[in-house]
Amino acid sequence: MILETPDKRQETPNLIGEGEIGQYKDIGKKAESREVINCDGQELIAEGKHLMQNSARSVQTRNQAQRDIRDTADSKTAKTNIENRPTVCNTTLAKAQQEDQYFKPIYEGLKADKRPTKEEMVISSPETRHYWIIWDTLFLINDVIIRKFSKMDGTGNYYQCLVSKQLRKNIIFQAHDCILSGHLGSKRTAPKLLQKYYWYNLKEEVNNYIMRCDICEANKFPQKKPKAPLGSLLTGAPLDCLATDILGPLPTTPRNNKYVLVVTDHFTKCGGDLSCS
Incomplete structure (x- = not known):
């Protein structure tokens, strides 16, 4: 029989339970998935500052996003439609009409509320005389000459702005070449313009503009059939022809x-x- 003395008692190791083993396994996996942490004090301080900066940046980004949302909600924006495209302002229209030689006699007469006499129109151009004939349908709004047009069948009334020669090409471009216009033909472009604008021989100018459009000529069928080339009659003696x-x-x-x-x-x-x- 061997007796153990109190001075030589064996130290039994602390046993780990099964539940704690799983906990240590999870800790080991986390340690393997992370980089080794350096316990240097300076690096820990830098790490803390970096985290604080990231947190502040995240808060700033969220606040900025919220401000952008509020600004967008509070802003008054117009609905996107074909009528919101850039147009010529009234000041430009009035100045162009006053400087146009064909509109000047009509503008001065409307301003003075006095129709020019027939003798004064004798030496005027056909365009000015045309406006003189439709004098009863013309009036001024903000120094801009406007024409009131009513359809014969009573289906609609339009207030048409008289356009001077220098602005006509730009307006036809907006009604024909613009991305929202679709390069329509003259039969559809002219009525579209007449809903807002008017000038002498409008349909003829629209037709000539569309006939010279390169995109329409390249993608549409020719409007007229090609004709055979002209020839010459050959004769060799008098009285042959x-x-x-x-x-x-x-x-x-x-x-x-x-x-x-x-x-x-x-x-x-x-x-x-x-x-x-």
């Missing part, structure tokens, strides 16, 4: 003739005439 034409009716002669038959030889270019009834 005679060109005839009838001139008249003219005042009747004592012999009751009122037409003239003109004959030209194609080779010699010699001509003659003969009266006929």
Whole structure:
């Protein structure tokens, strides 16, 4: 029998339970997934400052985002539609009308509330005389000449702004070449313009503009069928070919003739005439 003395008692190790083993395993996994932490005091202080800066930056970013949302909600923005595209202001229209030689007599008459006389319009251009004819439909709003137009069938009334020559090309461009216009043809572009604008021979100018549009010519079918090229008649001797034409009716002669038959030889270019009834 062996007796243990009090001085030589064996120190038994502390046993770890099964529940604690799982806890230590989790700690080991976390330690493996993280980098080794240096316990130097300066680096810990720098680490703390870095975390504080990140936190402050996050708070600042959130506050800025909230301010942007509030500013966007409080701002009064117009609805996006085709009417919000840039247009010519009233000041530019009024100045252009006053400087235009065709509008100037009409503008001065409307300003003085006195229609120009017929004698004053005799020496004016056809465009100015056209505006003089439709005088009863014209009036001034903020020094801009406006025309009131009513459809014959009573389906609509329009207030049309008279456009001077220097601004017409830009307005046709907005109605035809703009990305929201779609390069429509003259039959649809002209009525679209007439809802807001008016000038002398508007439809003719719109048609000429669209006919010279490179994009329309490249992507649309030709409006007119191509014609065969002109040729020439070849002759080798006099009287091979005679060109005839009838001139008249003219005042009747004592012999009751009122037409003239003109004959030209194609080779010699010699001509003659003969009266006929």
